[in-house]
Amino acid sequence: MISATQRRVFWGLVWFSILVLSLPTIIVLGASVTSGNMIAFPPEGFSLKWYEKIALARDIRGAFGRSLIVAFVCLVISVPVGTFAGIALTRYRLRFTSLIQIYLLLPFTIPLIGSGIGMMLVFGNWGILGHVWPVGLACAVINLPFIIWSVSSSAAVLDSDLELAAANCGAGRIETFLHVTLPGVMPGVITGGLLMFVLAMTEFLVSLLLTDARTVTLPVQIYNNIRSIITPDLAAISSVFVVVALIAVWLLDKLVGLEIFLKSK
Numbered sequence: 001m002i003s004a005t006q007r008r009v010f011w012g013l014v015w016f017s018i019l020v021l022s023l024p025t026i027i028v029l030g031a032s033v034t035s036g037n038m039i040a041f042p043p044e045g046f047s048l049k050w051y052e053k054i055a056l057a058r059d060i061r062g063a064f065g066r067s068l069i070v071a072f073v074c075l076v077i078s079v080p081v082g083t084f085a086g087i088a089l090t091r092y093r094l095r096f097t098s099l100i101q102i103y104l105l106l107p108f109t110i111p112l113i114g115s116g117i118g119m120m121l122v123f124g125n126w127g128i129l130g131h132v133w134p135v136g137l138a139c140a141v142i143n144l145p146f147i148i149w150s151v152s153s154s155a156a157v158l159d160s161d162l163e164l165a166a167a168n169c170g171a172g173r174i175e176t177f178l179h180v181t182l183p184g185v186m187p188g189v190i191t192g193g194l195l196m197f198v199l200a201m202t203e204f205l206v207s208l209l210l211t212d213a214r215t216v217t218l219p220v221q222i223y224n225n226i227r228s229i230i231t232p233d234l235a236a237i238s239s240v241f242v243v244v245a246l247i248a249v250w251l252l253d254k255l256v257g258l259e260i261f262l263k264s265k
Contacts, residue, residue: 025242032235039232050236060237063221066132067201070217073136074200078147079193081140086151086192087185091158115142116209123210130212138210139200146199147192154188155181194248201244 027041035045054060119138123129162184166176182189204219211220222237 028235028238029242031232032239034232037231039235050232051239053233054236054240057233059221060218063216063218064240066215067218069132070136070139070203070207071197071200073133074139074143074196075193077137078140078144078196079189082144082147082192082196083151083182083185083189085144086148086188087155087181089148090152090155091160091181112142112205116206119206120209129210130215132211132215132217135203135207135210135215135217136200138206139203140196142203142206143196143199146195147189150192150195151185151188154185158184190251194251198245198248202241 030041030043031039032050033046033048034041034043035047035049036043116138119134119141120129123134123138128134158181162180166180171179202219203217204223207217207220208223211217216224218237218240222234225231225234
């Protein structure tokens, strides 16, 4: 049995950890609504003028739109590849499974600067460097292990007897996959897809290497602005990223359920 003192200490540590993790976000959110002309916390009054400024800034809107394109391209590529890879590596006996797993996880183990430079050279030879969609492709390759892990965790707990029952009822392999296997791993697909979307939206280093002045994404645009002067509009842009992450968590809770997601981990 846990004593009352131990319980109070435990919850004290939990709330302290939550406070430490939340403090940077709270500071950014507070600085984004300041009425002053410099980033300050506590804010100097309350004003939404910095959100209005970024909403009217053409370069910010363009960079945000390009980041959305990058995220959607990443989803279109990573979801089918990660789903098939996660199911195959978990549900089927493949030759050289360990070697395939190492190969698929290789982009995650290589430093981002190395992956970025390599892709910059490859895309340059292909003549596609400077376009937006190759950045989405690069984000899909680099972050692919996340969706593979997510789908694999769902596939691992899927009852194989369900697939056998479908086969005994006359369902073919494609029908079994579409009506039994895929719905069974859908929580992992949704979780991995949302994670890939957020990671692609916030990817900086690879985007910095693969974009130019005409195709900068939002993280690169923030970096370019920081090099000149740090103003509260940058805090407002950072708050947009926080909102995107919160929307992803909300969708995860609605579509999958946070309890199921946490248990699968």
